[in-house]
Amino acid sequence: MLPRMTSQAYATDVSDAEWAIVAPYLPTPTDHGRPRLHSYRELLNAMFYIIRAGCAWRLLPHDVPNWKTVYHYWRMWRLDGTWERLHTALRERERQRMRRTAQPSAGIIDSQTTKTTGVGGTRGYDGANKVSGRKRHLLVDTLGLVLRAKVHAADLQDRAAVLL
Known part of the structure; x- marks a missing residue:
């Protein structure tokens, strides 16, 4: 050995x-x-x-x-x-x-669509960005620290992602 x-x-x-x-x-x-x-x-x-x-x-x-x-x-x-x-x-x-409370009182949602192949997960077509791929949704606090992150098919509307 x-x-x-x-x-x-x-x-x-x-x-x-x-x-x-x-x-x-x-x-x-x-x-x-x-x-x-x-x-x-x-x-x-x-x-x-x-x-x-x-x-x-x-x-x-x-x-x-x-x-x-x-x-x-x-x-x-x-x-x-x-x-x-x-x-x-x-x-x-x-x-x-940063002298803030441990739990945030407000959050901001943002998304980004990226091109991808069908391998490794679902994909969809984002008509607004004209991209076939996946969409990343982030919920951040007022300091920009990530509270939640989810990846979906790009055809999911941003307003629907709020519920996830």
């Missing part, structure tokens, strides 16, 4: 100060099941690498956890609401830092 390579430091790695903020919002590891080979911090570093580099999961460098493991946790945290809870906590923290 080959010795495990030591991980390099990447620009996307979480600093100690950032880790202290993020760690409490990650799920508590359980005592049952197979022992984890990688810490949550290693997994998070690999996820941030993917986000920043924009590469495919399979193209993760060899000195980080296996792509299947990283993707498993990414998906699990998406399904169990971890990412949503973390985003909410960080947004509230930023609002309080």
Whole structure:
């Protein structure tokens, strides 16, 4: 068996100060099941690498956890609401830092239509922009911090997206 390579430091790695903020919002590891080979911090570093580099999961460098493991946790945290809870906590923290209440009293909805192929999801035709693709709807607070984000087929009217 080959010795495990030591991980390099990447620009996307979480600093100690950032880790202290993020760690409490990650799920508590359980005592049952197979022992984890990688810490949550290693997994998070690999996820941030993917986000920043924009590469495919399979193209993760060899000195980080296996792509299947990283993707498993990414998906699990998406399904169990971890990412949503973390985003909410960080947004509230930023609002309080800006001397605002944690919960916003107003929001602004915006949309953007982009061209796309039919692979990977539904698409539609946005007659106003004359684009066949998908539409991204964002709800932001008065500071521009994202409250909700949804992606739909481009043929969905903006007024209908408000209800989603």
